[in-house]
Amino acid sequence: MDKFRMIFQFLQSNQESFMNGICGIMALASAQMYSAFDFNCPCLPRYNLAYGLGILLVPPLILFLLGFVLNNNISMLAEEWRRPWGQRGKDPAVLRYMFCSMAQRAMIAPVVWVSVTLLDGKCITCAFCTSVPVETLGNASNPGLSQGEMKRVLARIPCKEIYDGQELIANEVAIRYLRCISQALGWCFVLLMTTLAFLVRSLRPCFTQAAFLKSRYWSHYIDIERKLFDETCAEHARSFAKVYIQQFFEGMSTDIAATHCHPPRKTPVDVGEAAEKLLGITDQGTMNTALKSWHRCKPPLHLHLPALPSANGWAGEGQPPTHPPAPRKETAAYYSRV
Amino acid sequence: MDCFRMIFQYFQSNSESVMNGICGLLALASVKIYTSFNFSCPCLPRYNMAYGLGIMFIPPIALFFCGLILNRQSLMMLEEWRRPQGRRKKDTAVIRYMCFSIMQRAMVAPIVWIVVTLLDGKCLICAFSSSVDPEKFVGFANVSPVQVQQLLARVPCKDDELMRNNTSRKAVSRYLRCWSQALGWSILLILIVAAFLARWLRPCFNQVALLQARHWSNYIDIEQKIFEETCCEHSRLFAHKCILHFFESMREEIKLHSFNLPREGEGAEGEEDLLRGITDQDQVNKLLKMWYYEKPPLDVNQVTQR
Numbered sequence: 001m002d003k004f005r006m007i008f009q010f011l012q013s014n015q016e017s018f019m020n021g022i023c024g025i026m027a028l029a030s031a032q033m034y035s036a037f038d039f040n041c042p043c044l045p046r047y048n049l050a051y052g053l054g055i056l057l058v059p060p061l062i063l064f065l066l067g068f069v070l071n072n073n074i075s076m077l078a079e080e081w082r083r084p085w086g087q088r089g090k091d092p093a094v095l096r097y098m099f100c101s102m103a104q105r106a107m108i109a110p111v112v113w114v115s116v117t118l119l120d121g122k123c124i125t126c127a128f129c130t131s132v133p134v135e136t137l138g139n140a141s142n143p144g145l146s147q148g149e150m151k152r153v154l155a156r157i158p159c160k161e162i163y164d165g166q167e168l169i170a171n172e173v174a175i176r177y178l179r180c181i182s183q184a185l186g187w188c189f190v191l192l193m194t195t196l197a198f199l200v201r202s203l204r205p206c207f208t209q210a211a212f213l214k215s216r217y218w219s220h221y222i223d224i225e226r227k228l229f230d231e232t233c234a235e236h237a238r239s240f241a242k243v244y245i246q247q248f249f250e251g252m253s254t255d256i257a258a259t260h261c262h263p264p265r266k267t268p269v270d271v272g273e274a275a276e277k278l279l280g281i282t283d284q285g286t287m288n289t290a291l292k293s294w295h296r297c298k299p300p301l302h303l304h305l306p307a308l309p310s311a312n313g314w315a316g317e318g319q320p321p322t323h324p325p326a327p328r329k330e331t332a333a334y335y336s337r338v
Numbered sequence: 339m340d341c342f343r344m345i346f347q348y349f350q351s352n353s354e355s356v357m358n359g360i361c362g363l364l365a366l367a368s369v370k371i372y373t374s375f376n377f378s379c380p381c382l383p384r385y386n387m388a389y390g391l392g393i394m395f396i397p398p399i400a401l402f403f404c405g406l407i408l409n410r411q412s413l414m415m416l417e418e419w420r421r422p423q424g425r426r427k428k429d430t431a432v433i434r435y436m437c438f439s440i441m442q443r444a445m446v447a448p449i450v451w452i453v454v455t456l457l458d459g460k461c462l463i464c465a466f467s468s469s470v471d472p473e474k475f476v477g478f479a480n481v482s483p484v485q486v487q488q489l490l491a492r493v494p495c496k497d498d499e500l501m502r503n504n505t506s507r508k509a510v511s512r513y514l515r516c517w518s519q520a521l522g523w524s525i526l527l528i529l530i531v532a533a534f535l536a537r538w539l540r541p542c543f544n545q546v547a548l549l550q551a552r553h554w555s556n557y558i559d560i561e562q563k564i565f566e567e568t569c570c571e572h573s574r575l576f577a578h579k580c581i582l583h584f585f586e587s588m589r590e591e592i593k594l595h596s597f598n599l600p601r602e603g604e605g606a607e608g609e610e611d612l613l614r615g616i617t618d619q620d621q622v623n624k625l626l627k628m629w630y631y632e633k634p635p636l637d638v639n640q641v642t643q644r
Contacts, residue, residue, distance in 0.1 A: 084632070086631055087634055120376065121376070121378070172498060176379070176380050177380055177382065177385075179380075180382075183389075187400070190397070190400050191396055194404055197403070198403045198407050201407055202406075202412070205416040205419075206420045209420070221576065221577060224573050224577045225573075225577035225580065225581065228577045229577075229581050232581055236614065239612040240616075240617070243613070243617075302618045303618070
């Protein structure tokens with residue numbers, strides 16, 4: 001467990017490390033998924049090709065899309081792409097950089113799946129067993145079989161238990177042949193992908209380094225700005241909620257005092273901290289009314305801060321305050337000590 | 339776990355160590371990939387050679403490229419090589435040193451693959467079974483040439499129906515495996531002797547230049563890291579100022595619309611300071627709408643000049 005925690009901490013140390021970590025985990029997950037998957041060739045003439053190629057190509061597509069979904073930055077890219085210009089221009093180079101770096105990371109898991117599939121050989125064996133060159137590997141001169149019959153026999157190659165074409169072409173020979181082709185394709189695919197990755201990485205400093213530094217800076221900036229804005233809004237919401245709830249309790253206590261024709265209780269000068277926190281509600285009935293009112297009739301989202309008289313009606317304002325000004329001053333003075 | 343943590347910390351302590359760590363991991367990965375790879379010789383006359391030699395040489399090339407890609411220093415070397423001269427001269431000795439050390443590290447995983455392949459023997463048996471002299475082996479001596487090629491090609495496949503009980507098959511297999519392992523051990527010995535000599539004799543040749551090149555290549559690495567960290571720090575501060583400025587300008591706008599008297603100074607303290615003058619659901623909605631529709635310009639000059 002310690003080991004995992006350390007690895008996790010290392011990967012979380014910065015955003016890029018974290019994304020690389022997710023990328024690596026998805027690649028391992030894709031290899032694990034393949035080995036856990038129970039491959040079952042249908043051994044029927046047209047179904048083989050569909051099944052084999054389907055298993056080869058559909059999961060990589062899903063993994064690719066999953067790579068985008070798991071990447072936090074996709075929503076950032078979409079937001080930056082769709083926002084109106086406002087007072088800040090949009091730089092297409094930054095958008096391209098963000099998209100390219102996300103696409104590169106999302107490509108790793110599909111490439112791992114396709115490589116593992118090809119190197120294992122079952123998919124290609126299943127998909128192309130009807131295309132085995134019987135003339136070179138077996139006895140094509142067998143007279144009794146029409147084309148369709150031969151295809152039906154060849155389609156059973158991957159299923160050793162039901163294979164009945166031993167005179168036509170030996171099962172092991174065909175499987176070895178197909179597996180060899182599949183593994184050759186697999187290694188060529190791996191070589192091609194690593195060469196492409198190497199070229200993409202090494203051509204950048206040769207041609208577009210300055211533009212790259214600019215795009216990278218501004219894409220990090222957009223990310224940091226978004227996070228800071230969320231933090232600032234969360235801080236604001238917290239303060240808003242705190243003041244709002246205090247005002248609610250004050251309002252309750254004043255309302256109830258007014259209903260019972262009591263003057264609002266004057267707090268003694270040397271009141272203790274615990275009594276202050278009671279916010280003017282000191283009996284079961286008042287508390288119950290406060291709770292009921294909180295559920296049934298929440299007041300509008302409008303804070304009454306001391307020196308902002310809201311009577312001048314800015315367009316978006318809520319309801320005017322309900323208490324008379326004199327007690328309000330008192331309550332304002334009261335809670336500003338809190 | 340302590341031991342693992344220490345190893346981890348040691349490898350992270352500087353970037354050379356990190357690169358050595360990656361190099362080691364890649365070498366282990368190459369052994370693991372070889373052992374989990376299902377080697378399946380086609381046992382057909384021309385295909386054997388292509389398959390055997392392909393498995394021996396194509397993965398090392400891919401591993402070599404992987405080694406270059408995963409090594410951060412390769413990117414740094416390219417950047418240093420291609421940058422415009424500017425006001426800082428370029429030192430070709432430093433670039434050569436970096437190139438050399440990158441190549442050395444990237445070669446480890448491919449060599450491990452080739453050595454493991456040779457020591458295991460399957461690749462060479464598959465590739466060269468058709469090329470042995472059939473006269474040396476009793477089972478193949480009196481067979482027609484065409485047939486002998488077919489038979490020899492099937493030697494790597496133990497379970498083949500023709501080869502299952504053929505004792506000469508085992509003889510050919512052993513013969514080829516012996517050659518393969520001899521080759522493997524020889525290559526390993528030559529490489530280790532070469533590495534030993536290179537390390538031992540290096541101080542005899544131009545040690546000063548080497549120390550300088552190593553120092554300046556470390557410097558370039560550190561400078562790059564610090565530049566990136568400073569940029570991150572800067573963009574954080576920039577974003578902070580930009581957002582504060584945005585909230586301030588919203589507060590100004592609200593004040594303007596409400597025709598309020600300026601607030602009596604009770605001192606901006608605690609919650610009110612954090613509220614930044616936004617105290618209403620509609621004001622908050624307006625702020626969020628402005629943030630989306632009209633992001634402020636990337637210019638914190640007014641803020642810093644205040």
